[in-house]
Every structure is written in structure tokens, then in C-alpha cells.
Amino acid sequence: MKDQQIEINLATTRKEKPDFNNLQFGRTFTDHMFIMDYTEGKGWHDPRIVPYQPITLDPAATIFHYGQTVFEGLKAYLTKDEKVFLFRPTKNFERLNRSSARLCMPELDEELALNALKELIRVDRDWIPNLEGTSLYIRPFIISTEVHLGVSAALTYQFIIILSPVGAYYKEGINPVKIAVETEFVRAVQGGTGNAKTAGNYAGALKAQEVSSKSGYSQVLWLDGKEKKYVEEVGSMNVFFKINGEIITPELNGSILEGVTRDSIIQLLQHWGLPIVERKISMEEVYQAGLDGKLEEAFGTGTAAVISPIGEFFWKNEKLIINNGETGPLAKKLYDALTGIQNGTLPDSLGWVEEV
Structure with missing residues (x-):
């Protein structure tokens, strides 16, 4: 062939x-x-x-x-x-x-x-x-x-x-979006097709998106399909949190898509010497970190939007505002670095770019 x-x-x-x-x-x-x-x-x-x-x-x-x-x-x-x-x-x-x-x-x-x-x-x-x-x-x-x-x-x-x-995937661009935490529907379960990029995963997510959009939210935060406790993805993107100086992203578990942008973000953070951890993280932990003033930033990552900062979570009828609803410095730095490498305005020190 x-x-x-x-x-x-x-x-x-x-x-x-x-x-x-x-x-x-x-x-x-x-x-x-x-x-x-x-x-x-x-x-x-x-x-x-x-x-x-x-x-x-x-x-x-x-x-x-x-x-x-x-x-x-x-x-x-x-x-x-x-x-x-x-x-x-x-x-x-x-x-x-x-x-x-x-x-x-x-x-x-x-x-x-x-x-x-x-x-x-x-x-x-x-x-x-x-x-x-x-x-x-x-x-x-x-x-x-x-x-x-x-x-x-x-x-x-x-x-x-x-x-x-x-152009930009979200009309907000690099500006923060509002996210509703989904507690009724699930995106995927371990053993299913969540780690495959297949159409059915997205069709099954449309109902939750429809409901959240009517309430003024750009996307939903998906929890695990078994306990509806642990954070998995945000919309069709992987998700990152900066809590008390440490960056956390849900670990790959068979129901989370292994994003190319996700992997690139992890490598960039490691290259910069910043603390990045892949582990299970519950919505309760995220919410409590927000109440304690330790949730510094949250953002989604994916090919279409690159970096999408999150300015608000809506969970259990409560609003959690992140970084005063503004784009955080880490999200902005990552966005500038990735897009700079992609469009050739920054050096490609990690060997990611391929010329056509």
C-alpha cells in the first residue's frame, strides 16, 4: 500500500x-x-x-x-x-x-x-x-x-x-467560557468507546449540551460514568486545573480521549519545570479548592480551540467563579506557546512541527 x-x-x-x-x-x-x-x-x-x-x-x-x-x-x-x-x-x-x-x-x-x-x-x-x-x-x-x-x-x-x-472554534476565543457540571448524563464508561474518536460518543453528548446551552453555558463538564464523581472531560476537550500551584489533569483511564493537545500541554509544562500531575480528581475536590481560594485556573484543551479558559462552573445549583472570570496567566502562556509553535512565530524546540 x-x-x-x-x-x-x-x-x-x-x-x-x-x-x-x-x-x-x-x-x-x-x-x-x-x-x-x-x-x-x-x-x-x-x-x-x-x-x-x-x-x-x-x-x-x-x-x-x-x-x-x-x-x-x-x-x-x-x-x-x-x-x-x-x-x-x-x-x-x-x-x-x-x-x-x-x-x-x-x-x-x-x-x-x-x-x-x-x-x-x-x-x-x-x-x-x-x-x-x-x-x-x-x-x-x-x-x-x-x-x-x-x-x-x-x-x-x-x-x-x-x-x-x-477561525476560532468558540466565539469567546481565548476568553473564559461558562461550564455546567453534568450530573444526569454520562459521556463514556471504562470498557466502552470513550478513548476512541468515534461519532457515537459525540451524538450521545448532544442532549447534555442542548440542556446546558439553554441555561447559558457553553459546554458541560463530564463526570465518570460509574460514580458520577470524578472529572473526565469538558465538552469535547481534555481538562486541566491549577490548584495551589500544582497543575492537575485527569489520568487516562479507558474512557477519556487521549488528546494530542493534552499530551503537548503536559510536555510543555514538564519542559518549563512546572508541576504537572495526571490523577483522578473529583468535582468535590475542585469545588472545595474553589471555596478555599486555591483553585487558580481551569481550562480545556483540544485541537479546535487549543486552549479554552473556564471562568465559571455551575454545580449543584451553585456557581463557582474561577480567577474572577478572567483568563489566567498559565492558560494564556500555554495558548501563546502552542499557537506560536504551530504558526512558526516561536522556535519548535520540541520537534513537533512538520512542514508540508
């Missing part, structure tokens, strides 16, 4: 590009997409770049009925000297393969997948926005396509990559 040549079929007409000053996240897509097919016994085959277009599937395709799908999210950045950078892309394809293995889906050759992504970015390079805070969002995903009504792993799949120029 590694040696397969990527066929390129360029669009004869091009779309009108959006105003890069007014980008909505995930609403606009580039001129082309990458597709590759999988057939049991043949493996992955026919890698190609084609004009962006709808996918035609049979109504009995297994994706619609049994949910075999995994995806990733990463970004490409245009530097001031017109270079195109990817941030730790191999980590995303490694995680895509881990997600595929959990859902009994065929794994990809990671080198081929990365080469395909780079070729697609070269084709649609002029779609990468060049304004501060903007980037080209990349969505690789795999779907099962076999025409079959029966609960078993499919025999055919498609791997697709689409691209979208984006």
Missing part, C-alpha cells in the same frame, strides 16, 4: 473563497478531497484526490445502521514566510488507527495517510487563511460502506480527508 501512487483529478471550476476575516468554524470546504477504498482481502486501494463532492452510499450501507466510523481533527498553518506547518500529525494518524482497532475497522498505513494529506494540502494550499487565529482545519475519517443489514464488522470502507478554513 505504501507504494501506491495517488491519482489527482483537479476540479475544472473552483469555489469562491470565503472572507478570511469572517470565518465560521466548519462551514466552508475547499475544492478537493482525498478518498481511498478498502476491500476485505485486497486491503486499501485506489488512493485519489478528487473535486469536493457528495458521497453516494446505498441505504443499507452499514455506517447508517451500526455506526462503524472514526475520525480525527488537526490543522495546517500558514507562517509569515509562506511555509505550511502541520502540528504533530503522526499522533493523529496513530490515534485514528487505535480508534479503528477498537471498532473492528481496518488500520491505515500511517505514512501513506500523511503523504496523502500533504498532497491534498498542496493542491488546496491557497485555501489556508493567513490571518491571526486562523488555520486550515483537517478532518480525516473512515466509514463502513458494505451493503449489509447484519451486526458484524463491514468488509468495505472508505478513508476520506476534507479541509476547511477556520
Whole structure:
């Protein structure tokens, strides 16, 4: 599979590009997409770049009925000297393969997948926005396509990559968001699919998000699915707390997604010599730290938003205000460091950036 040549079929007409000053996240897509097919016994085959277009599937395709799908999210950045950078892309394809293995889906050759992504970015390079805070969002995903009504792993799949120029994920940007602690619904449980990046995890989270949004909260803080006691994630992001000088993030336990940004934050903190601990942390501990004046900062981390400071928690009908509802110095420092490395304005001392 590694040696397969990527066929390129360029669009004869091009779309009108959006105003890069007014980008909505995930609403606009580039001129082309990458597709590759999988057939049991043949493996992955026919890698190609084609004009962006709808996918035609049979109504009995297994994706619609049994949910075999995994995806990733990463970004490409245009530097001031017109270079195109990817941030730790191999980590995303490694995680895509881990997600595929959990859902009994065929794994990809990671080198081929990365080469395909780079070729697609070269084709649609002029779609990468060049304004501060903007980037080209990349969505690789795999779907099962076999025409079959029966609960078993499919025999055919498609791997697709689409691209979208984006601005900030949250309209608040780097400003703090308000978070409701979810006590009724759960995101995932150990032994389930919480550590895989699969669509069902997000569909199951929508009801809690809908309820919290109606109350004026941007996202929910997820607690563990067994005791509803320990903090796991915030919205679709990993979460960090700074308590009495120590930075704490929930340890990976099988139901928490292993975020690339999470790992990068941990490495940055260690590189700076700051105390970072991965362990179980209860909402009771977080709340008490807030009452005692020891909860200095809280923030979510993920590819889309990078760093999203948390200014308020709502839990058991009580509001807990963090750092006077303002962005903390650590969250700001981490955001500036990560985005600086990503867009080439800061040196990449940890070797994370890969040029297209």
C-alpha cells in the first residue's frame, strides 16, 4: 500500500473563497478531497484526490445502521514566510488507527495517510487563511460502506480527508467560557468507546449540551460514568486545573480521549519545570479548592480551540467563579506557546512541527 501512487483529478471550476476575516468554524470546504477504498482481502486501494463532492452510499450501507466510523481533527498553518506547518500529525494518524482497532475497522498505513494529506494540502494550499487565529482545519475519517443489514464488522470502507478554513472554534476565543457540571448524563464508561474518536460518543453528548446551552453555558463538564464523581472531560476537550500551584489533569483511564493537545500541554509544562500531575480528581475536590481560594485556573484543551479558559462552573445549583472570570496567566502562556509553535512565530524546540 505504501507504494501506491495517488491519482489527482483537479476540479475544472473552483469555489469562491470565503472572507478570511469572517470565518465560521466548519462551514466552508475547499475544492478537493482525498478518498481511498478498502476491500476485505485486497486491503486499501485506489488512493485519489478528487473535486469536493457528495458521497453516494446505498441505504443499507452499514455506517447508517451500526455506526462503524472514526475520525480525527488537526490543522495546517500558514507562517509569515509562506511555509505550511502541520502540528504533530503522526499522533493523529496513530490515534485514528487505535480508534479503528477498537471498532473492528481496518488500520491505515500511517505514512501513506500523511503523504496523502500533504498532497491534498498542496493542491488546496491557497485555501489556508493567513490571518491571526486562523488555520486550515483537517478532518480525516473512515466509514463502513458494505451493503449489509447484519451486526458484524463491514468488509468495505472508505478513508476520506476534507479541509476547511477556520477561525476560532468558540466565539469567546481565548476568553473564559461558562461550564455546567453534568450530573444526569454520562459521556463514556471504562470498557466502552470513550478513548476512541468515534461519532457515537459525540451524538450521545448532544442532549447534555442542548440542556446546558439553554441555561447559558457553553459546554458541560463530564463526570465518570460509574460514580458520577470524578472529572473526565469538558465538552469535547481534555481538562486541566491549577490548584495551589500544582497543575492537575485527569489520568487516562479507558474512557477519556487521549488528546494530542493534552499530551503537548503536559510536555510543555514538564519542559518549563512546572508541576504537572495526571490523577483522578473529583468535582468535590475542585469545588472545595474553589471555596478555599486555591483553585487558580481551569481550562480545556483540544485541537479546535487549543486552549479554552473556564471562568465559571455551575454545580449543584451553585456557581463557582474561577480567577474572577478572567483568563489566567498559565492558560494564556500555554495558548501563546502552542499557537506560536504551530504558526512558526516561536522556535519548535520540541520537534513537533512538520512542514508540508
